[in-house]
Amino acid sequence: MGFVYLAALLVSLFGMVVLDRRFRLFFWRDVPRAAVTLLVGVVFFLIWDVVGIDLGIFFRGETSFMTGVLVATELPLEEVFFLTLLCYLTMNLLAGARMVAAVVLDRRGSSTAVAGDPAAARSTDGASS
Amino acid sequence: MTYWAVNAVFLAIVAVVGVLALVTAAVRGRAARASSSPGASTRRRREAVLGAGIATGVLLVMTAVFDNVMIGIGLVGYDAARISGVFVGIAPLEDFAYAVAALVLLPSVWVLLGGPKAPRAPRTASAAAATAAAAASKEARS
Numbered sequence: 001m002g003f004v005y006l007a008a009l010l011v012s013l014f015g016m017v018v019l020d021r022r023f024r025l026f027f028w029r030d031v032p033r034a035a036v037t038l039l040v041g042v043v044f045f046l047i048w049d050v051v052g053i054d055l056g057i058f059f060r061g062e063t064s065f066m067t068g069v070l071v072a073t074e075l076p077l078e079e080v081f082f083l084t085l086l087c088y089l090t091m092n093l094l095a096g097a098r099m100v101a102a103v104v105l106d107r108r109g110s111s112t113a114v115a116g117d118p119a120a121a122r123s124t125d126g127a128s129s
Numbered sequence: 130m131t132y133w134a135v136n137a138v139f140l141a142i143v144a145v146v147g148v149l150a151l152v153t154a155a156v157r158g159r160a161a162r163a164s165s166s167p168g169a170s171t172r173r174r175r176e177a178v179l180g181a182g183i184a185t186g187v188l189l190v191m192t193a194v195f196d197n198v199m200i201g202i203g204l205v206g207y208d209a210a211r212i213s214g215v216f217v218g219i220a221p222l223e224d225f226a227y228a229v230a231a232l233v234l235l236p237s238v239w240v241l242l243g244g245p246k247a248p249r250a251p252r253t254a255s256a257a258a259a260t261a262a263a264a265a266s267k268e269a270r271s
Contacts, residue, residue: 005204037238044234045227048139057132057211061203078204090231091239093188098180105175 004065009081016088025095026088034091041087042080049075049083132212136226143230143237150237157243185232192228196220 020026027034052058053074060066060074069077162170197218199205207221215222 033239033242036242037235040238041231041235044139044142045230048135048227048230051135051139052132055130055135055211056208057130057135058205058207061206063203065202065204086227086231087235089191090184090188090228090235093184094180094232094236097182097184097187098176100183101176101179104179105172 002064002066002068005063005078006067006081009078009085012085013081013088016085016092019092019096020088023096023099026091029095037091038084038087041090042083045083045086046075046080049079130211132207132221132223136223140226140230143234146237146241147233150240154240181232181236188228188232189225192225193217193220196224 017027020028026038050072053072060070060076066076066078071077071080158170197220200219212221212223217225
């Protein structure tokens with residue numbers, strides 16, 4: 001039984017939680033809303049996976065990197081964690097990119113405006129999100 | 130059924146949810162715009178578009194990298210007869226549909242779960258005053 005892939009996924013998920021907490025990206029913005037969003041995403045992608053597997057489009061590879069535990073025919077336990085990571089990453093990324101976008105627009109704005117006050121512009125960031 | 134045919138079905142569902150979220154956001158935005166300055170809503174839209182663009186670019190690149198690794202070490206296999214044969218490295222192009230779906234579906238669900246309460250709150254005079262006071266004190270502190 002290989003735990004390499006599962007361990008990599010869990011480490012990555014832990015990273016998502018750390019980033020979420022530090023920058024208030026997803027669960028740290030609204031716990032119930034994030035929980036439902038994540039659940040909807042994971043269930044949706046699991047159905048997509050099961051349809052693909054049933055039609056024989058893709059299948060579990062023969063590898064020693066996975067535990068071999070299956071949650072459905074040809075659907076490894078790891079896939080559930082992978083899809084959770086995909087969904088968590090997507091939401092963290094969207095929120096994080098939005099913060100980056102705010103900084104980029106601030107910089108562009110303060111470089112063109114004569115009376116631009118970067119400190120004042122920055123202080124409104126938190127309020128707008 | 131090919132991989133693309135399956136993707137088309139699921140991407141269509143995602144598109145419907147996406148349109149619902151856009152309409153919902155537009156309706157709420159119109160209500161919020163009545164209370165805030167027009168500049169603020171333009172700024173919010175610019176931030177949203179630029180942010181979504183950055184996130185899309187990053188997620189597609191990450192998908193290309195990690196999908197290649199996952200296929201390379203043999204975590205997943207594909208029936209060659211059911212995929213288009215268009216690859217990014219050794220990853221079938223079809224796999225990118227998951228990333229695209231995530232980028233549309235998840236924020237859409239998030240928006241739809243938001244409810245009308247949040248954007249309507251600052252419409253009351255006392256809430257607007259409280260927001261303004263909070264912004265002013267924040268500015269004074271910085």
